[in-house]
Amino acid sequence: MINVYIGYDEGEKVAFHVLSESIRRHASEPVSITPICYSQIKEFTREKQPNQSTDFAFSRFMVPYLSNYKGWSIFMDCDMLCRADITELWNQRDNKYSIMCVQHEHIPGELKKFQGEVQSSYPKKNWSSLMLLNCSRCTKLTVDYVNSASGLELHRFHWLEGDHEIGAIQGGWNHLVDVQAPPEPLAASPMLHWTLGGPWFREQRTMGGPLAAEWFSARDDAMKLWD
Template sequence: MPTVVHQPIPIFIGYDPRERAATNVLIDSLYQHSSVPLAITPLVAPQLVNQGLFHRERDPKQSTAFSFTRFLVPYLMGYRGWALFMDCDMLCRSDIKALWDQRDDCYGAMCVQHEYVPGETMKFLGEAQSNYPKKNWSSLMLLNCSRCTNLTVDYVNTATGLQLHRFHWLEGDHDIGAIKGGWNHLVDVQRLPDQEEPTPMLHWTLGGPWFRKQRTMGGRLAAEWFSARDDAMKLWD
């Protein structure tokens, strides 16, 4: 029998106006592959500013408009239930329910625990590449919102970038669970698995084909992104 889903999966996407195309293609890829209803909310910084929820100065090391807004998700959820956050520079290739089903109440947050030390100093559009422990862990997070009450509006606006991205708002590393199954594959950073084991979520962390100067980023994966874009924009007679 099919799984009964009582509420749509709440998904929050980091939004940067320079990556509108990436956001739109990601949203379409999520819908196209999902077997259950989804409730998708892009985190648009000016909207959060207008609500009085976000007012911190832009950090020189901040490469996207959503570097810090992602940590408002538990507040936006009323610190209830689970929510999923993901960067906009991703492409979903499989049913997001398989990721959602990994939720484990033993943890306050879950993520793909990369061991990634950047070798480059710059990434897309000349943005600086920062290096810190748990790099990219916060780019895709399952958040157990009732366990994330330290992420108050004040804390999100005043904590350092490292405090936020290194999960200092949890009790400790034992409170961070691991998402399994290749759900945050770093394009042009990690080696792709064999075709027989397709990666369910691609992440162009260094910049993707929606940027004019990076149209071939990821090789055949760039072509796949353009194919997904074209499919989303298909005209019907």
């Protein structure tokens, strides 16, 4: 079973459902999809901070705890679209690492992101937006630590012994729409990530150009299931 946890935010619930269906539609193996909804995790008690743009900014680090510190789990932001078999990502697991992620070099040029939220800049930005977590090696992410550590300590992986514990996900997963150059060819990236805000927001319906049109097509396909 491929264990996938997706960050859930009330303002982006449509994005969550479209992503979930896009994973299911392409998967060749059984997938368990769990929303990380902080209001449902009673042990998660930290209050939302002013610079926190989503409800799951910090609750994502509860995944090893929710997985009983056993096996591997995937975490991903909800503002993504899966275009390929999630098994291809799952098969990159390597037990010599505690986590694996796409190691972007993202230095934001803008001061604001979607819905006017403050755009923060820090080393390893967006690394934690898609993670393969080797949960048995993430035992430092206790409930107390996740509730009390600073955002930078969490997102910069200060809870690891060092960067040697971080493996690199290969293959174009976690392509940052309108931050990185469009994939070549356009269909090359298996996972699109609207980190600046996606077409589910009225003001950003064209974010990504043809990639936005692809998201709407995926939304329409998902809605057919509910007819």
